[in-house]
Amino acid sequence: MMRVLVVDDDRLARTGLITLLPWSQFGLKVIGEASNGEKALEFLQAHEVDLLITDLAMPVLSGIDLMRSVRELYPNMFIVVLSYHQDFELVQEALRLGAIDYIAKIQLEKVKLEEVLERITKRIAFELKQRITPSTSAAGSEQSAVELPMEQEEQDKLTNVLLHIEWLKEDAAYRKLLEALKPSRVKLEPLLEARAKLQEKLKPIQTNSANGSASISTLDQLLLEMASLREWFQGEQRLGQYSIEMIEAILKAAHYIREHLGEDLHLDEVAREVGVSRSYFSECFKDITTTSFQSYLRDVRMSYALKLLEETTLPIYAVSQKSGYPNEKYFSKVFRTLFHLLPSEYRAKGIKSSDFDKKALQS
Incomplete structure (x- = not known):
């Protein structure tokens, strides 16, 4: 069981969160609660905690200040933040400090509670797989002074x-x-x-x-x-503003898009796949890749379509479907808007994408 500490100055919100969420179903156990950051640090001194869930706006010691202390004292602890939508700037700062996700309080009544914990535990599993592990497992074992080739x-x-x-x-x-x-x-x-x-x-x-x-x-x-x-x-200043885990999640999302181009992809689906909440996935994706999710999806689809037109003899309807456009007419319309040519005209002219002006894809 992963041990959880819940921190929120609102006693009713704190109690509701602890009572309503199906913690044990996802291998989690709440072992403590605190009403502010200072009390949370006192609790952490006396107890081992794996996951900290904290509100951001609190008296005595805010959630942001608590996060800074935890990052210094307990660098391996996972952190999830609680917030209202109007705390957007605070949540952004929390993500930069390494928070793996956030729980929007006003959405708790609108979503299935198990989805919240499923998302969080998926993010934790993802990070654990990425962390560097020691090359030896036997504590106290000594290596030979002679450096042999790696196993x-x-x-x-x-x-x-x-x-x-x-x-x-x-x-x-x-x-x-x-x-x-x-x-x-x-x-x-x-x-x-x-x-x-x-x-x-x-x-x-x-x-x-x-x-x-x-x-x-x-x-x-x-x-x-x-x-x-x-x-x-x-x-790259934009990359320095985000945690390693968030950048990895966005890179994983980009890879997922490329691997599932032929499918009907939506932002919600991809965000869920990488374990990031929808609203922050959209914001972080644009910051980290410098383009919006929809623009990136379109660019990748069209780049693949160009490749198929150049390297295969597939009919246009098949190129359209493999690029993620089940409607051939819509595909041709988008293609012409970007490249000022129909797909059939592009192929007939024998244009190579390496020589083609792809600046249209950035518009």
């Missing part, structure tokens, strides 16, 4: 770390990764495969397509590219 399991863990974006943002994670990347121990080929996957993963948030495009054949070259990529990531 396959250890190499796999290392490549998984490279795929996660924590090292791009956190100094400690970057140092730990560099310490593990020693020529005498690692195999380069799996790292290069991971590097290629990372490039693909980061595309939705990269405005400069030249990032990470150089040919790599040595570990030193890979290390130089990693340093360059990290410099780019940290120079």
